Amino acid sequence: MRILAAAQWLLDTTGSAAQLGLIGAVQLVVQIPALLYGGTLADHLDRKRLMAVANGTTALVFAALALLAGSGALSSWQVFLAIAITAATHVVSTPARAALVPAVVPERHVMLAVTTDTATQNVGSVVGPLLFAIVAEVFGLGAAFAATAVVGLPSVLLPMVVRARGRAEEASTGTTLRRAWEGFRFVLRHPILPGLFLLDTGLTVVSFYRETLPVLARGLFRGGAGATGVLGAANSAGAIVGSFGALFFAGYRAKGMLVLYATLAYVLILFGFGSVTTLWLGAIMIAGLGGSDAVTVAVRQTTVQLTTPDHMRGRAFAFLVLSAQTANNVGTVWVGFWAAAIGAPNTMLLGGVLSTIATLVIWRLWRPIREYRYP
Numbered sequence: 001m002r003i004l005a006a007a008q009w010l011l012d013t014t015g016s017a018a019q020l021g022l023i024g025a026v027q028l029v030v031q032i033p034a035l036l037y038g039g040t041l042a043d044h045l046d047r048k049r050l051m052a053v054a055n056g057t058t059a060l061v062f063a064a065l066a067l068l069a070g071s072g073a074l075s076s077w078q079v080f081l082a083i084a085i086t087a088a089t090h091v092v093s094t095p096a097r098a099a100l101v102p103a104v105v106p107e108r109h110v111m112l113a114v115t116t117d118t119a120t121q122n123v124g125s126v127v128g129p130l131l132f133a134i135v136a137e138v139f140g141l142g143a144a145f146a147a148t149a150v151v152g153l154p155s156v157l158l159p160m161v162v163r164a165r166g167r168a169e170e171a172s173t174g175t176t177l178r179r180a181w182e183g184f185r186f187v188l189r190h191p192i193l194p195g196l197f198l199l200d201t202g203l204t205v206v207s208f209y210r211e212t213l214p215v216l217a218r219g220l221f222r223g224g225a226g227a228t229g230v231l232g233a234a235n236s237a238g239a240i241v242g243s244f245g246a247l248f249f250a251g252y253r254a255k256g257m258l259v260l261y262a263t264l265a266y267v268l269i270l271f272g273f274g275s276v277t278t279l280w281l282g283a284i285m286i287a288g289l290g291g292s293d294a295v296t297v298a299v300r301q302t303t304v305q306l307t308t309p310d311h312m313r314g315r316a317f318a319f320l321v322l323s324a325q326t327a328n329n330v331g332t333v334w335v336g337f338w339a340a341a342i343g344a345p346n347t348m349l350l351g352g353v354l355s356t357i358a359t360l361v362i363w364r365l366w367r368p369i370r371e372y373r374y375p
Contacts, residue, residue, distance in 0.1 A: 037176060303372070303374075
């Protein structure tokens, strides 16, 4: 809801696909330092309190947007400012959330915990777009901002009731810059993580669609907020199926090859998404994209959890999110620009071609991914 409400308001107000592309540029500038800072904080402070503060800030920002929209004083620069602030709070809380998982479950259940956690988040991502579509169509986008704030309030309280240790076993010391540099060196020297991050980055930059769903709904299916909500919900529904489907691969030892297989499936479905012209077929295709992507997400997150010590886990996960969010933001700019230049269908087909090349290059050159086994 946070993403769709702001994006739909900008598109409806300005009528420009390029304006939506600027969302990626704004978030790119904000999220890089916020992620690095958030990763170091997650290894230094109480992770539960960090999540509560970040989530509370997001709720307050959207409450302010609702008030401004209701008074007729809301403008584009205020929406972009809200996007910047909430993008920062989102990525600050993410490493802390991920670092808590191994503190809650034993090591042998980490992949099951990661996939279940991802699936439950995607349940919210199904309900969110549908709720957004209903509220926006019936009551308007101002009400959608208010609903986003209200729905976010429980996330301020729930982290504090988690019965697990909030701090790392060996809290990191030194300056923020030094702690961030230590995390970067750890990831850079890791035999598997850089290849997984590059693979995700290569695909996402040329095919990212979530924050440009209003553009794709209009360009592919000539739809408005309702079509945007349907596509968003279908994508998350597919991700839920993919997340629970990943549970069946928990015993499949060649986890690196599993990522490569799921990535190829994503590429093939991307070609289909760019070729269909009816909304129901588009919903099926985007559900498939969500499902295949969920498998790769589960393996990447599990690999970080299992191959990183607790005192480094927040920073390692921050770099995972950093690579993903940077790719998301660059991809938003890419898709927004090319959709305006050559149309949404051709943009998706171009992304399919470039994604195929990126997958085959990583498959061929990054041997540790092919050889990675767990358990």
